[in-house]
Amino acid sequence: MTVTFRLNGEDYRFRDDPMTPLVDILRQEHFLTGTKAVCREGFCGACTVHVDGEAVPSCLKPVGLLHGCEVTTIEGLSSGQEALHPLQAAFEAADAVQCGMCFPGMVMSLSAFMRDNPGACRAEIKSAMVGNICRCTGYERIVDTVVDCLDTHRQTTETAGSMNV
Ligand code: FES
Ligand code: FES
Incomplete structure (x- = not known):
């Protein structure tokens, strides 16, 4: 399955397991390590990002649900x-x-x-x-x-x- 979405203002294409949690893609593929993976169960909020402007825990967000979405991480919130x-x-x-x-x-x-x-x-x-x-x-x-x-x-x-x- 191919999933495409915008990540911090740039197009991103993902071709792997659609159940992969967004937090893993952010940290492991993009080295956007401002997003923290702590509890991985939706309790701590350390992995929160914006998806279409809404704050969501990225540990609970399978990448397969992001097709066409706009994802913003802490790195994308400001410009330096x-x-x-x-x-x-x-x-x-x-x-x-x-x-x-x-x-x-x-x-x-x-x-x-x-x-x-x-x-x-x-x-x-x-x-x-x-x-x-x-x-x-x-x-x-x-x-x-x-x-x-x-x-x-x-x-x-x-x-x-x-x-x-
Ligand atoms: S890592 Fe704790 S809510 Fe996602
Ligand atoms: S957990 Fe250390 S500053 Fe909040």
């Missing part, structure tokens, strides 16, 4: 250090990450959430993080950073359109 996603920049500025294992998945989940919910309150942000486990930083600090990021975004870009993802 100079153009980090606002949330990446906020995490970096706040020093809100320790080991970093959860961070790419957290950014992918929350960037999609922030795009769709620019007026989200603290409780809604916490609910949005339920699928992303962090074992070392502590969630409050992460939530603080997201709240600040949304506040900043609201103040500075109200007339500039929606946040890029």
